[in-house]
Amino acid sequence: MSRSPIASTLLPGKPYPLGAHWDGLGINFAVFSANATRVELCLFSRNGRKELARLTMPECTDEVWHGYLPHASLGTVYGYRVHGPYEPHHGHRFNPAKLLLDPYARKLTGPLRWADALFGYRLQSPRADLTPDRRDSAPMMPKAIVVDESFHWGDDRPPAVPWERTVIYEAHLRGLSMRRDDLLPHQRGTFAALSDPRFVDHLHHLGVTTIELLPIHAFLQDRFLAQRGLRNYWGYSTLSYYAPEPAYLSGGELNEVKVAIRRLHAAGIEVILDVVYNHTCEGNELGPTLSWRGLDNASYYRLVPGDERHYINDTGCGNTLNLSHPRVLQMVLDSLRYWVQCYHVDGFRFDLGSTLGREGNGFDPGAGFFDAVLQDPVLSRVKLISEPWDLGPGGYQVGNHPPGFAEWNDKFRDTVRRFWRGDPGQRGELAARLTGSADLFDRRHRKPWASINFVTAHDGFTLADLVSYAAKHNEANGEDNRDGTDDNASANWSPDGSVEGPTDDPAILATRGQVARAMMATLLLSQGTPMLTAGDEWLRSQQGNNNAYCQDNELSWLNWDDAQTPTGRGMVECVRRLLGLRARLPAYAERQFLHGRQEFAPGLHDIGWFGVDGEPLTPEQWSNPEERTLALRRARRDADGQVHVTVLLLNAGTEAVEYRLPPPALIWSRLFDSARPELPEAPLDHPVQPVAPHAAVLLAATLAPSGPS
Template structure:
């Protein structure tokens, strides 16, 4: 441990007015500002390359502590020592022996020493040298914006992990694999543009830490849902350094994606921090103002609705300011195009910890913010607290992860659904969830898989989770997988089972991309990525989680299908509706914009809808009844389409609508590869077991 030289006066400092939190580089020095309203004294610790410290007192003005240090510029490492009462039984956790991180630090350097007792405030020792610290970063130009913004109605999201996607990529230089520079490599971007996705959604890249309990098992936090710094790009994803270079490299990555016409969406974790529960390490927020930053119950105990030990308290105005400042920073300075909010319900709980939709001030501030008004906002509409499941309730301008879509589609294709009533809502944009509050179908982020759970290949290969590699005796991860192994658990050489699994994967992918709403594809699902049955690979920074770049060639049929589906969606407005269907004809006696076709021909009856055994249905989309316009304001028209699916294990003879709908159809897609190329109106055709067919009206 290095001894700190403390300067008890404000020598070398000058008070700034109108403080901006964080470290602000100026021409002849840097201004440091920390919000710590309950502190009695705040020291700025300037940390040398050799670990030595120069400690300077900040001046107190209102709720802020601030000062200017001449001669200090970009690359300087720093932290704070915050003095005040230490009374954990009343939620007060001030301890100047703990070097704490600036919540507004734009870059973070150093690692957490998991084995040191000095990181906990129960220890009397100095934590310097055992905790990450902030790095001063000068303002710089943001990346160029994307040349053509992607409308929600045209969006196809691809969820990927920054490290795992390129760690094994043969074309990426070895030193860049698993980094922001690796993602920006031309081969990687070409793969994404060839696939046809419009937006990448990056698992958390805010600087994060591994929880001590996970480190004790010899494992890392791989996914990144354990944020330490809300302004800092995760330093280990930088190939160029951690003294501010991570900021430059991240911006270059965004610029490369934008040049290719691809949006960058961040998965952000504002609901909790890396400081864990009551007995967790003191790293930043806890040592600055524990009672403001965290939800507490009975004065001291952490009120946890995230399952991580703590929950950030956005009912406090200054905590909301931190979140809002962070969001604006990532848009204005770092160039990102949207956010997916992990456990978003935690952010809309009030001071009594109650879900406060739609009246929470966080929702009002987001809706009124001109910067956030131009980017995509996606809520994961649940947390683990009381009344935490809020799918469909966030309102404008939010889109939401639609967990009901995932569950319904899985149940239908594993042949366990209660008829097709719920599936029809999911295929047509989930108007039951989003159609009553002024939102559009793209409020529904449709997904069948995500980072959390089985991959698509594992979904059709395993009935049960196999998480032994996590060293938790297979207790972790959900047991509600709604999966079907097609008769054999795990990998098999049986050609019949393999064929069935590939068809089921094709059915699930086709349903996802052809449904109304915004499809989200999990990286690797387009080419058979497997996690060997692990449905909770949050701590697997290895081949279990990394993208295997030998798969695109080995699974070219699945990859080609995904490309074809995305291209069909892009080419045909009828397959990506921007408005909800009216279910009514536009002229007396005409056809509806959406009609549901029964297996026996004609429209579905009440008896059909309430038939719990029915798992065969047709969906007729009128292409000349679109309520959408192009960029020039011209009305869009398209071909009409008939989507038919048979989720049963038997052949189902279905009757194609008569000539008043369309004279004939061409087969555009058939997951069974058994249909003829054209079908006459009124014909009876056999739908193969477990297949999906898309017909275009001629």
């Protein structure tokens, strides 16, 4: 079949929608630039190697350049060249020698190949970024492809897991399956493996309801990493907000993403995307010109007032997207809606969420981004999670986001780590974290689920390393172990602290296992939304690396064989039992913060705190920094009038303790003991419960409507 000739000119077309859209007769192209003087559409051969035509966009309406290409077909490969002033001191960095990726590109073709021509300025110039580079960057640039986005979703419905029943599993798409020998090689590390029935069965076995994927938007392999022989593994360097990362598509087809989500939904599992709308991959003024910088630098980025050559860097990544600009905010909202409507994702975790809420006077829970998302009829109905900090002024904003957003709660992480390490003075702080961090979130009618509780995440130690290393070991990153945090609240649990990492010492291994299980129990038996890190369920190690962002190798990839070792199987069963208890017990479906105001029987309130003697804690006991025990009692009435009571007994000390259970006298059952997780559930025959060192024990009882039973 012969291909239709390329038109020599564009028809005016329409300014909406932005991006490239095929209507069966041709393609409408629309791209925003407020400060450009001319925009050229560049058409390429199907493999992206040969530029076939440059067509001037004929119209600009309300700062949107647009044109219609008749007879153009799906599969058209394109990019833009944008003319305008090259005046870095005034924020303008137009350079038509640089091919630019459409910010609304749905699919990419061809890799980015690093070369000096990708930079808008001459790298070797003594004037740094002030001298424009006139070399053509097209041969090194990925291009956009016009695609058909139709897909037969059948009866797909979002699982819509209630927040109070949500259990999040944070995972890296590539790392999940790269070491799965039972998959075809080309499927490993891709969406084709994400919905593999064996992986879905694993999530079901654990009791996970929601998988949260590290960035799957197309991202840049940073030049400084390539020069070190490393790769950007985590993906927090976005190249396109609409196109999936090409390396994550086993056959290069976008529908692979949709099939994976369709199958996970059929299994009742939600999919949340970790998204990076706070900065782009273009870095600071010395970074490459790939898309937004060349389209309209002064609009897309926040620049230093009075010194527009430089970028405001609240993100620590060189630049900050200017969400105060309506077209930039539109791009982000359009992207979010696109992933919900086109790919049926169930929510988003916003990287450096404080940046998204920063206005001219600092962070504002009423910022335009939050207002726009929360009033949106599509976005306001999905799960929204913020990482509530960044490096900018006033960047730490845990608990200060608006209702409708959940937040990563690093105070939970730090407190749980310090308590189980045996640090002094943690009792009161832990009490707050166990009950949804009401001190942070109980305002503006927010719910306990707003606290995303975690002990580990992709950024930092794994659970195994948290109990095996006293210090980070990031030498493999090539930065002389300077990268990554030094404040890990970790310990290696050897008697003199000298045994870092692997050991054959059974006593050290036993202690490490007890502490790890106690921390896992604390996470999964706390009010709030628990988040597991993939691999922690079998104690995966990264050999002490707490910043594995550049380790796209076996250091970071999950080794599923480890889940079949005795240690791995034991930990998986521990997590399964804990999540089963969480799903079964009414205390963990509580939608309200508890403040001890409801009394079900004399002395039995909805929440209470006790010492080992079974008596309520006194102010002196709360303030005693050397106390390392805590008993939390919770009570909740069901629809039949029965009151369900649980008691969580914690002992972070080095010696066993005996807890006398608080009144009233009930028939208690031991449901879980982290020191002996193999023990079945069993009734207690006396009101005293021993708790081993570094251990957590969960007990339960019921109170009938007519009295104790």
